[in-house]
Amino acid sequence: MGFMDGLLGNYSEVTIDELHSQYDEYLMLDEQIQMGFKLVRDTFIFTEKRLILLDHQGVTGKKTRILSISMDAIFDVTLETGGTGFDDSELTVHYIVSPYYRANNVETSTYTFEFGKKFNVQPIYVALTTLAHENRTRINK
Numbered sequence: 001m002g003f004m005d006g007l008l009g010n011y012s013e014v015t016i017d018e019l020h021s022q023y024d025e026y027l028m029l030d031e032q033i034q035m036g037f038k039l040v041r042d043t044f045i046f047t048e049k050r051l052i053l054l055d056h057q058g059v060t061g062k063k064t065r066i067l068s069i070s071m072d073a074i075f076d077v078t079l080e081t082g083g084t085g086f087d088d089s090e091l092t093v094h095y096i097v098s099p100y101y102r103a104n105n106v107e108t109s110t111y112t113f114e115f116g117k118k119f120n121v122q123p124i125y126v127a128l129t130t131l132a133h134e135n136r137t138r139i140n141k
Helices: 002-007 014-024 124-137
Strands: 013-014 033-038 043-047 050-057 063-070 074-080 091-094 108-117
Touching: 014 033, 014 043, 014 050, 014 108, 063 091, 074 124
Parallel strands: none
Antiparallel strands: 013 033, 033 043, 043 050, 050 063, 074 091, 091 108
């Protein structure tokens, strides 16, 4: 079912060893991969410092767009669980893109991940929601 999930736009979990062998060059010094997921060609990786999103583009996939979201910048997470039929689970991360989190005009953005219905996304949701709550508390002190 993993390949079918990929074709339908759903992420499947990848081993940490496989992620290290393919993406170590994108890690900061002393950064450790905690978990990662892969679509047919796209990958996202959780480290203790950030989310790394790798979007392989073009026919060959050699061109890659990399987006890095600091774990400190995540301030909200929403989850839409899968329903009946072809409905998948969607996890949306809301994060600050401004360099200063307490600026008057803070810029924010979102990124949405789609998971198949059978994937248990709740542990990721709970971990990111806990992080978002801690970040909001820290930022608003």
